[in-house]
Amino acid sequence: MSTVIETFADLRFWFRERLDDALGRHRIDAPEETRAYLVELLAAMGLGRRRAPGLRPLALQLKDAREAQGIERLRLYRALGDDALCLAGLFRDHIEGRGLSAGYVHTMGGGAYESAGVLAVQSANEAVRIDVYRDLSRRFATFAELLEEVRETTTLRTPQDIVKLYDRWRRTGSPRLAARLTREGVYPTRGHGGGSGGSTLH
Structure with a gap:
């Protein structure tokens, strides 16, 4: 006990x-x-x-x-x-x-x-x-x-976890999700169309 x-x-x-x-x-x-x-x-x-x-x-x-x-x-x-x-x-x-x-x-x-x-x-x-x-x-x-x-x-972070987090950021545009992606080495940016985005992996 x-x-x-x-x-x-x-x-x-x-x-x-x-x-x-x-x-x-x-x-x-x-x-x-x-x-x-x-x-x-x-x-x-x-x-x-x-x-x-x-x-x-x-x-x-x-x-x-x-x-x-x-x-x-x-x-x-x-x-x-x-x-x-x-x-x-x-x-x-x-x-x-x-x-x-x-x-x-x-x-x-x-x-x-x-x-x-x-x-x-x-x-x-x-x-x-x-x-x-x-x-x-x-x-x-x-x-x-x-x-x-x-x-x-x-x-443990996996590529699948990062993709899910990134997809959620694309749907919501949440600054907190963006900050979490950045800490994982993913730098989310909005495309000119507003509904699409890109990222850079380090």
């Missing part, structure tokens, strides 16, 4: 460093409580202490949460928010494979955290997370992108 606890602590420290690096790189200010929540989520996923998201559709999770009562309702909304955040930040391929849009997942997750924040006043244990839930709701898309960046620092 002690080995598991030590491993969890090590993972938290490891993910904390990478999350802080990503926040600093993009000059995003996040309260300590929000950072700690994200690190706990990452560490739980890393050790398999939390089930993989996507096993139950988000729409059905929302239905369960709406029909629940008391503290169970809060727990289900929080779980829905966590699942959506993990899907958007750590399992984007799963979203695209299911034909879901990122906007849909963001709306579901942000709304779930908002509801959790409203319900948290009913529980002394959860009341301390009210501001965390509100922050995750308001900046859901931002934190999803940060988790995705943290995930990418934990995996």
Whole structure:
């Protein structure tokens, strides 16, 4: 048991460093409580202490949460928010494979955290997370992108990964994706037609 606890602590420290690096790189200010929540989520996923998201559709999770009562309702909304955040930040391929849009997942997750924040006043244990839930709701898309960046620092880059990242940049024009490509040695530029681009590999 002690080995598991030590491993969890090590993972938290490891993910904390990478999350802080990503926040600093993009000059995003996040309260300590929000950072700690994200690190706990990452560490739980890393050790398999939390089930993989996507096993139950988000729409059905929302239905369960709406029909629940008391503290169970809060727990289900929080779980829905966590699942959506993990899907958007750590399992984007799963979203695209299911034909879901990122906007849909963001709306579901942000709304779930908002509801959790409203319900948290009913529980002394959860009341301390009210501001965390509100922050995750308001900046859901931002934190999803940060988790995705943290995930990418934990995996070996392959040519296929670079191509996927480049295709996403072409579709969205995201400055953050462009910055990540640049760090990989790919310098994206827009073509004159606006819809096409080129890159230089170093």
